[in-house]
Amino acid sequence: MEGVSTDPSPPPAPHPAPPAAPTAFGPALARHAWRLSGRVVAGVGQLLLWVLTGAGRLLRPLGRRLTAKLTGGPAPAPGVTATAPLPRWTNAWAEVAGSWYFAPLTGLALAVAALAELAPRVASPLSLAGAFAVASTLPLIWRREYLRPVAATALGAFAAGLLTGQTLLITTTLGALYTLYALGRQLPRQSAGMLAAGAAATVAVVYLATGTLDDVPWPAAVVAVLAAIGLGDARRTVETSARTEAAAAERTSETLTRLTAVQREQAVMRERARIARELHDVVAHSVSMIAVQAETAPYTMDGLSPQARDGYAEIARTARDALVEMRRLLSVLRADARAEPESAPQPRLDRLPELLDQHRGAGGRVDLAVRGDARTLSTTVELSAYRIVQEALTNARRHAPGAAVHVDLAYLPDRLEVRVSDGGADARTQVLGRPAGPAGRTRVEGPAGSGHGLVGMRERATMLGGRFSAGPATEGGFVVAADLPLDREGTPARDAPR
Template sequence: MSSDDRPDSPAPTAFGPAIAHHAWRLSGRIVAGVGQLLLWVLTGIGRVLRPLGARIGAKLNGGPPPAPGVTATAPLPRWIHIWVEVADSWYFAPLTGLALTVAALAELAPRVASPLSVPGAFAVAATLPLVWRREYLRPVAAVALAAFAASLLTGQVLLITTTVAALYTLYALGRRLPRQSTGVLAAGSAATVAVVYLSTGTLDDVPWPAAVVAVLAAIGLGDARRVVESAGRTEAAAQERTSETLTQLMAVQREQAVMRERARIARELHDVVAHSVSMIAVQAETAPYTMDELSPQARAGYTEIARTAREALVEMRRLLSVLRADAQPEPESAPQPRLDRLSELIDQHRGAGGQVDLAVHGDPRALSTTVELSAYRIVQEALTNARRHAPGAEVKVDLMYLPDRLEVRVRDDGAAAPTMVLNRERPAARTAVLDDPAGSGHGLVGMRERATMLGGRFSAGPATEGGFVVEAELPLDREGNPAREAPR
């Protein structure tokens, strides 16, 4: 049996398509290589001329770039801005296409008796379709390139305008088509140039290497431009994803900061409430021993009250362990402060080099432990922020005792107060708070949470008369009369 009759012999037609496929891919790589080589050359020339370009650019640009929102007055930025607007407009393609057509007819006029001739028809067919190149690039390119090739094959006069239009069309196709299609375009264009040189003498005045390089360079530059634009879009998408990730991370950090502050407040309130419940338990346990004439039912009632109070303390400790945000609880070595210790806080601020004045308005009176603790912590955090962001500034603390609320106002006159941004994440909430973008701490978050917990109002930001001001309103009705509802 001959070798041709063996079943495992390769098909005789497989060799041809493989060669065509490799030639197709090779042509695309050649075009890309020519375009990349041109980019390297242009980049090298740009680096050599960079010092001179910097001087010329400084004169044309008029110095450093203007601030956002300010119109550029230097020649180059103004003209570039106008050019970008025109190039992006819908009428740019029609105007340039018509301009190429008029230029082609004007160039042809000295060589022919009338534009209504075969050369005139070829000139119009090679340029006028570019009017619609933005919407229908491939059909327009087919008509324009076919008309230009037909004019060369029929021996018509070679026009500079139609040549520029053809090269620009090849550039536009290379910029729009994928890499494989660009290789097919380059191979077809080179083959067309070879046919023109072999069949006619239209391009005898142009060296064939120059013609081939011009065709491949136009397509290669378009392909290189497509790669640059694709890389720019990829980088922009990556930056957008990074920005979204950072935004989500910042949101998580803010949420964690709020949870930590709430856990801290919960620990403080635990100490306050635990002290009160312990007093209830102690008094209930000692009542049977201090009162002689108690019935058995009364003694049993006091015992039940003491037992319930002890169980409440245990449950409160369990609740605190659930709310705790950190791994280890923060032990308190001293009882929770109240407003009677505000003078000690003022002395500490003065001892650290700060200047502070305390003014009390209204009739001072004993308030609930929660309200006084919240007011103390708000003043403490405000003084800490003043020392951190406006060291040496004069601070004024105002406490205003009103019938239904306690108002706290802390203002410093330092110019170094940080610029805060209004947090509008919860526009329906009663508490308006300003967050610190520098991330130096979460004091404002804690102050907001303390005011919100009491149903009050809180604001912080630059004062109109200069410096920074923190204001809080802590209502008393919610503590003194829980059943009373706020007016709507």
């Protein structure tokens, strides 16, 4: 019938299922072999480094005795620069090895030595053996700048020479081993492992294909290749560790420096706040007296005009306002908001004998010398002088117990000189975390202080526009000296040693 298909062909067969994807066994095996080769090289290098280090420790006494015999004197102590001939030559050699011309000279010398070693064995150096010898050694001239191309050329020429049956030379062998060492020192660990595997495979091919290395046991050749690369990897590890430790030490030093600066700044702020609290009492007393006298003046003076009474009232009101503003200023300067100004009167120089008696009662020895015409000075100057002497005596008891202390006060027309000196102590101690100096303490001048007590003394002197210095005396002991100007309107002087 028309319109009806009579095609007897069978229906199309279904598409076959895609084959299963192959497993990633091959790449995984290669990856594990790569890692394993790196670990093997690292292990060999660390083992050889441990052996060499142990041998060096065992031979160290012998080396010192040999050094003493060669130099004609005792072996130099560790960390001391030697001046004998042999150590000088050793130091000179270290400088030459680090210079830019070391690689060209040694590479050229190695090539010349290879040709000299080959000369008795061939009729002419202009031969295939001579070309392989030069190609295995001369490229080492540029090993520092282009290590990988140089290593490919030198090692390829060395392997080609062995595979073509050329004579094995000691010079070219040393050059090849040094090239493997240099590569192991520069390449990452896994790359060094693959290099070791490739070098070992090359050695095996040479043994199987030629008789060039028949005189060398194959375990010795394999160990030499692995040892060269392993020592290079161990050296790279040691250098990386040293750089990491140096960087960590530098970061620690910077952190400690910043921390010390912050602590010093905080100490200065605390001392300034303490001085402000003391001066608050002094100035508050004076301003209170002004306010009281201004308020009582209209009642004690007869015949005052209304304008005068209003003037005294304005003076009293201004004094009261000044007291309020001083309290606000003090609250801003305080390092500790909970600390309150002392209620006791601030000491003056008339209480200095009591301070000296307290020092004697604590087991110290002290004497006082006064030069010039003793007179009453401003409360701020006398308070600063008293506190400086007090801090100096405290430091003497702490760092030089039992030492004789001399306190000198010099009343000059324009300033008051304060000098406190002690004779030092036999026991050398540390001051504020720093090693003790010749007099058991460290020197402080100008803005930098080494402790809270010295910082406070410096702040008191500079507050008055004076000078302050503290440090070891030339005749021994420790000296604290301060010049306190009596003219408070003068320009503050810079801190400088006396």
